[in-house]
Amino acid sequence: MLSRTADSLFWLSRYMERAENTARMLDVNYQTSLLPQSAGDAAQGWASLLSISELTGAYEARYGEVEPAKVTEFMVADEGNPSSIVNCLRAMRENARAVRGTLTTEVWETTNQTWLEFRRLLKDKLHQRDPAALFEWVKFRSHLLGGVTVGTMLQDEALQFLRVGGFLERADNTARLLDVKYHAPRAAGGDAVDDYYHWSAVLLSVSAFEVYRKVYSNVIQPEKVAELLILHPGMPRSLAYSMTRVVSNLAKVSGGRRGETLRRAGKLQAELQFGSIDEVMSAGLHVYLKSFLRRVNELGVDISNEFLR
Secondary structure, eight states: OOHHHHHHHHHHHHHHHHHHHHHHHHHHHHHHHTSSOOHHHHHHHHHHHHHHTTOHHHHHHHHOSOOHHHHHHHHHTOTTOTTSHHHHHHHHHHHHHHTTTTSOHHHHHHHHHHHHHHHHHHHTTHHHHOHHHHHHHHHHHHHHHHHHHHHHSOTTHHHHHHHHHHHHHHHHHHHHHHHHHHHSOOSGGGOHHHHHHHHHHHHHHTTOHHHHHHHHOSOOOHHHHHHHHHHOTTOTTSHHHHHHHHHHHHHHHHTTOOOHHHHHHHHHHHHHHHOOHHHHHHHOHHHHHHHHHHHHHHHHHHHIIIIIO
16 A cells, blocks of 8 residues: 555544544533533633643634633634644545545545535534534544444455554543543532532543443442543543554554564553553553653654654
């Protein structure tokens, strides 16, 4: 496969996953903002979202003071923000157009229709009228594209590069999403009931509320949520699950070669597979997640250097 084709496939799936996860992070803050809390705590939650996304400076330069409606506009519809949902979906569509002959008709039509429909929703100001509905729509379209891709694409290198990109981006964004909540202060007054609803919102944002109940069968606890989203091998959005899929698909496109990129990916996956939540918490969750994000970013650079250039 030509490296430029692999590159477009890799980024096609990354941009769709990034759009979905941006919607998920916004949804966490939006749902949390509906709970009883002080104005300061609410503002800190939105500021934390910008900080974790490394967009604080860009936001302040354009909008100034942190306000929920302005942050939503910046993260959803601002074409000056490279990581906004509108720019992610545009880049996804452009990458798909560049490799139109490699994709099935169903994958291309789903991708193209997602972009056209999203532009219509922006024109209708859905993100201002009902942000939760827009976030759900973005998540649904991402799931639809994922299902169509797996259900219609030949099981060859094209699909494997799509999956490497998607799962690498998912690992990155799940770590950021979890870090958003740990950055934010505990619910006003430290009330256990408020804290329960805040963590429920986090689980719901990654479609993991029922999964948590099935796995742990007890009251929602921050450490258990972290364990589920970091280490559980069967949780589709966990770091462990995502990295396992990255490694398995990298091994296929490597053609039996055990290069440095595959070694680094395998080492990170093994640490997740055999790690424990006690080790994670003793090191400090924020420190652990920042280290993970740095290593995932380095792995993305390695993949680009070895396979895509």
